[in-house]
C-alpha cells in the first residue's frame with residue numbers, strides 16, 4: 001500500500017477527498033473550523049512534496065442541485081489563510097471549468113471543487129460521475145474518515161481509477177491505525193467503556209467487543225436495561241423492554257468468554273428529567289417508582305475508575321449519565337479523568353462517538369488521551385467489525 005509519508009508527490013496532481021462539511025452561520029461564516037484544521041497537515045505535505053492538491057468534499061445535505069448556503073466557496077478565504085496559498089475554486093466539481101482549472105494547476109497550488117453533493121450521483125456512487133472526477137487528478141487520496149462508511153462516488157467508487165496511485169491522508173491513516181490497534185493489537189488488560197442513552201444501536205458493538213476485551217464497563221441510560229433484565233427495580237429510568245432478553249444474553253456471553261462485565265452498583269436518581277430535580281443516591285436495583293437514574297453513583301465511579309486505571313488499552317464510547325446537565329455530569333467527568341490518568345501511566349486510550357468526544361473536550365482532556373476519533377458513525381461501524389467501503393477501496 002502507498003502511504004502519504006513515502007509517496008513522491010513531485011509534479012503530481014493529487015485528488016483529495018476531504019471532509020469540509022463545516023457548519024456555516026447566516027452570513028456564511030464557518031462557526032467550527034475543526035474539520036478543515038484537521039486536513040491541513042495532509043494538504044501541506046502534498047504541496048511540500050512538490051505536488052498540487054485538488055480538494056473535493058461535501059457540505060450539508062443539498063436536495064436539488066446547487067444552493068448558496070451549501071457552497072464550498074465560503075471556505076476558500078479561511079482555507080487560503082491557513083495554507084498560506086490563494087486557493088482556486090471551481091464552481092462546478094465536474095465539467096469544463098473544473099477540467100481547465102485542474103489542468104492548469106502548478107506544483108504548490110490548490111484547487112477546491114464545488115460541493116460534490118450538488119450532484120445526486122455522488123451519494124449514489126455513480127461510476128460515470130466518479131470517472132469524471134478521477135480524470136482531474138493523477139493520484140487519489142482519501143482523508144475523509146467521517147464518510148468512510150459510505151460507498152459514495154468520491155469516497156470509494158473513484159478509487160478503481162487509480163489502481164496503483166491511491167492512499168490515505170493523515171486523518172484516515174491515524175483513524176484506521178488507532179482503531180486497528182485497539183481491535184487487533186490491544187495490550188491487556190483491555191477495557192471497553194460503553195454508555196449513552198440506549199442499548200439499541202450498540203448491540204453489534206457489544207457483540208464484537210465481547211470477543212476482544214477483558215473488561216466491559218456499562219453505564220449511561222443503557223445500564224438500566226441490564227439491571228432490569230436481572231430483576232432490578234429501576235423506576236422510571238430508561239429501559240428498552242424489547243432488549244431485556246438480549247441484555248441477559250450479553251451477560252451470559254460475557255461470562256462464557258471470561259469477560260468481566262461491570263455494571264453500576266449505585267445511581268444518582270432524580271424525580272424529573274431536569275437539572276433542578278430533587279436528587280438522591282440509591283442502590284442501582286432498587287429505584288423508587290417515580291424516580292429515574294440519570295448518572296452512575298459514587299460507589300460505581302470508584303469501582304469503574306479502579307478498573308480503568310489498571311488497564312493498558314481503553315476504548316470509550318458514550319457518557320455515563322446525562323452529562324449535559326451539571327448535576328448529572330459527575331460520573332462522566334470522573335471516568336474521563338480516570339481514562340486520562342491511565343493514559344499518563346502508559347495505556348492507549350481511544351475515545352469515539354459524538355458524546356464521549358464532547359465530554360473529553362468539555363473537561364479539556366483532549367491532549368491527555370491517546371486518540372479522539374472524529375469519525376462518528378464511521379468509527380462505530382468500524383468497531384462493530386464492519387468493513388468500511390472507504391477503507392476497503394484503498395486497502396483492497
Ligand code: AMP
Pocket residue numbers: 195196197198219220221222238293294295317318319320321322323324353355
Ligand atoms: P448516545 O447518543 O446513545 O451515545 O447517547 C448519548 C446521550 O445519552 C447523552 O445525550 C446523554 O444525556 C444520554 N444519557 C446518558 N445517561 C442517561 C440516562 N441515565 N438517562 C437518560 N439519558 C442518558
